[in-house]
Amino acid sequence: MRPRVKKIIIGVLDVVLGAYLVLAVTSFNKPKVVDRYCSKVEITIADSTDAGFLSAPEIKSLLQAKNLYPLGKKMSTINPRSLEEAMAPRGGSGLPFVKTAECYKTDDGHVCIIITQRTPLIRVKSARGDDYYLDDQGGTMPNSKYTSDLIVVTGAVSNSFARYYITPMARAIMGNDFWKNQIEQINITNDLGVELVPRVGNHIIYIGQLPWGKYKSQIDRNVAAYVNKKLDRMLKFYKYGLSKVGWNKYSYIDVELDNQIVCTLRHEVRKEDTAESEAPEADKAQPRSTGHHDSDSLARHDI
Structure with a gap:
């Protein structure tokens, strides 16, 4: 073997041996997994x-x-x-x-x-004392110490009604950029009618009873279509009605009927009558929702 080739082989072996020794020492000092x-x-x-x-x-x-x-x-x-x-x-x-x-x-x-x-979609505070959240799939979550700016559902709300009917209604509202910011409360009347309390405008919006269904998928479709239809009509009334007469002219706006909106005119209280007609403290604590309108001052608008 030529001396030059021999030196090359020895050099390669030295490098390999050195690398092996480094790895061996490292592995020895490194703890096993x-x-x-x-x-x-x-x-x-x-x-x-x-x-x-x-x-x-x-x-x-x-x-x-x-x-x-x-x-x-x-x-x-x-x-x-x-x-x-x-x-x-x-x-x-x-x-x-x-x-x-x-x-x-x-x-x-x-x-x-x-x-x-889990994403809380809406908060339920029923008349019977229940207080919990609904997620976007209709699952319930307990009330939390953390606060969240969610729409609150009040009134005659059972757990099953909330899961199967409130959930698709809430999804429809939250899917609309205008209404998810405009609605702050949903109230369910004793006959399961739906009232919406807006942030802007001193009035109640009544959309009627939600459509029933036999299967969850059917309920989801029917409720979403119904709510979107009512909210679209109400938005048109905002644009072409209340924008002209004022957002506080009516106390109750009923959009349950197709092609017609029934409004209750607000009763103006004179200053001199305030002391006589002031409600007792117990009455003042009642929710803003009033159920169906009972005033004889009605205005009807075709939309």
């Missing part, structure tokens, strides 16, 4: 800017209560699936505002938890 302990837990609330019903400390407290919080535990004993199931609301053991929970481990000893929240 099975022996490593969790050094950090990263909890991310994916949509916290849109819905503030969950916080990282709440997730931590839930896992600690179930002895599942991974910090300080061996990575080999941490089961991401168990953590996900503990946070999900299935079976009532998780957090009701959790929509999805994803958990995974990293090679450097970290456990990452990513949470998405």
Whole structure:
């Protein structure tokens, strides 16, 4: 063998041997994955800017209560699936505002938890004392200490009526840029008529009873079509009626009938009559909603 070739071979072997020794020393000093302990837990609330019903400390407290919080535990004993199931609301053991929970481990000893929240669509405060949220799928969520600027539903609202009828109505309202900002309250009368309380304008909008259906998909379609039709007519009345006579001229606006809007003229109270006609404190506390209009001062508009 030529001396030059021999030197090249020896040089290559030296490089390979050196690389092997470096890897061997590194592997020896680096802890095995099975022996490593969790050094950090990263909890991310994916949509916290849109819905503030969950916080990282709440997730931590839930896992600690179930002895599942991974910090300080061996990575080999941490089961991401168990953590996900503990946070999900299935079976009532998780957090009701959790929509999805994803958990995974990293090679450097970290456990990452990513949470998405259920989106509250509307708040229900029924006459019988119920107070809860509905999500966009009709699921119920308990009242929370966190506040949210949602439309409030009051009156004769049963749980099933809220889930099957209020939900598609709320979706129709929230899908309209104008009405989702204009409506602040929905009141259900004893005969299940629907009254809408706007933010702008001192009046009540009555749209009638929501159409019934046998199946959920049928109810969703019928209610959405009905509500959109009534709101479209009311928007035209805003543009071509109230814009001319004033937004506070009528106290009650009934759009239940097709091709006609029935309005109750507002009763003007004279200043000298105020002291005599002032309502007792108990009456003042009643909701703004008045049920069907009972005044004899009506105006009818063809729309």
